[in-house]
Amino acid sequence: MEDSINPWIFSTPFFQGLPEVAVEIALTHLVTRTHPANQVILLENDWGGSVYFILEGWVKIRTYNLEGKEVTLNIIGNGELFGEMAALDEVPRSTDVITLTPTIIGSIPSQDFVKLLYTEPLAGVRLSQLMARRLRQVNRRLRLRESDSQSRVADTLLFLADGQGKQRQTGTEIPNLPHRELSSLSGLARETVTRVLTRLEKKGLIKRDQDSICIPDLLALERTII
């Protein structure tokens, strides 16, 4: 479903601090759409001509291993962008992207995105910071691959909270995603994820309701990682 231009796009972290006129030019061809959960936005190996900004909701970055089993590489939400890789190196999409929740996404043509990078050094710095953060996440997950299940679930929650969690008085809030998604992201069995979440809740390190997981103290959760 296509909506009229959504003003939230202007408060996307990527655009913060850039000259207003440069942002307006970059967003000349902006299209904003509302998607239901479980809708495919991008398909691996497709050629694509747009870069996407998540205005509300969460998406899954998915690929398949050699046995054809689904692998969740990341889950990203509010304020994040995707589709920048094909825009930068002009090769097909590197992964699938699917909505996990009802999601509002703005898209702009890749050429407009790349033009902004040429004209505004700060946009280039922002993109480099985003890619550095994603590489740091991947390195961290590789390092924790052999760790115990509690460390891996705690790390998964922390990286969902990192920059994308909503700040509340009671702590940092992330959506209570289906355990199969957390399982795929942390590389653990679903039952193990369920068991660890219950244990973390008993220790007061997380609080759950139907829609969200709240982390009252990020540092306390971080300290449980071995």
Ligand SMILES: Nc1ncnc2c1ncn2[C@@H]1O[C@@H]2COP(=O)(O)O[C@H]2[C@H]1O
């Ligand atoms: N590990 C990851 N974390 C977050 N986003 C990713 C990751 N891998 C791929 N993506 C995004 O998924 C997009 C798929 O299309 P692109 O290759 O154009 O650009 C890719 C990135 O924007």
